[in-house]
Amino acid sequence: MRRLLSLTLSLALTHSAFASIATYDLLPEGSSSSILVRNGTSEIESHNAEQLMPPASTLKVVTALAAKLQWPNNEFRFSTELLKQDQDYVVRFSGDPSLLRKDLEALLRPLKGKTISDDLILDDSIFTGYTRGVGWPWDVLGSVMQLQLARYPWKATVFKPLFPLMRMVVVVFMCLRFNQLRSLAT
Known part of the structure; x- marks a missing residue:
């Protein structure tokens, strides 16, 4: 599980992975996009960074991975x-x-x-x-x-x-x- 998380984060956070991001004009008309990539305090890439949007699916995957790391044996349960x-x-x-x-x-x-x-x-x-x-x-x-x-x-x-x-x-x-x-x- 940790290997998968490491691989996912290393691929997603490499500078070369963001080299092709600057092609916003290739998006279909009416599309909305926003990205802010930082390395510590320095900004690597930014496009409509101030625009608020729902979380992307990749963020949902990271959240799910964090939950799995927090509760590896699926012991969390909702209660009513x-x-x-x-x-x-x-x-x-x-x-x-x-x-x-x-x-x-x-x-x-x-x-x-x-x-x-x-x-x-x-x-x-x-x-x-x-x-x-x-x-x-x-x-x-x-x-x-x-x-x-x-x-x-x-x-x-x-x-x-x-x-x-x-x-x-x-x-x-x-x-x-x-x-x-x-x-x-x-």
């Missing part, structure tokens, strides 16, 4: 928890992109048949900033390459009619008297 604090129930989210309807059903199952006398709190406090990077285009969110951070990352299927789950959710919200649902982030 149901907690009880005093009389409140708290659903604590971590941004799990794989959270499905069945996961939500399993998470709320202990509440089935219970009356919640106080609040059901959706804790998304792990997110403290924007859900999109500064400079990211807002009109390409349909692209699979355009990752959006989600406070409650449920797929759309979670909100389709789910008769057993919806009955349970309706009971939960009835017990909350509709006006006690709050988010810690707001």
Whole structure:
């Protein structure tokens, strides 16, 4: 793994690899490009360096490699928890992109048949900033390459009619008297 990272970085960061970058006029009309290459404090190559853009796929590869080096045995796991604090129930989210309807059903199952006398709190406090990077285009969110951070990352299927789950959710919200649902982030 370290050899692959070393090879990738050495190929990507050699000056000769950037010798052909100055052919911006060969890009198709309407293309956007931006690059800033530095060697320490000296600038090697620059083109529209001040232009903010979504991360390129190569940056995503470097990020994935860094994550793999940090957790080599794939031991990192997202967690979504149901907690009880005093009389409140708290659903604590971590941004799990794989959270499905069945996961939500399993998470709320202990509440089935219970009356919640106080609040059901959706804790998304792990997110403290924007859900999109500064400079990211807002009109390409349909692209699979355009990752959006989600406070409650449920797929759309979670909100389709789910008769057993919806009955349970309706009971939960009835017990909350509709006006006690709050988010810690707001």
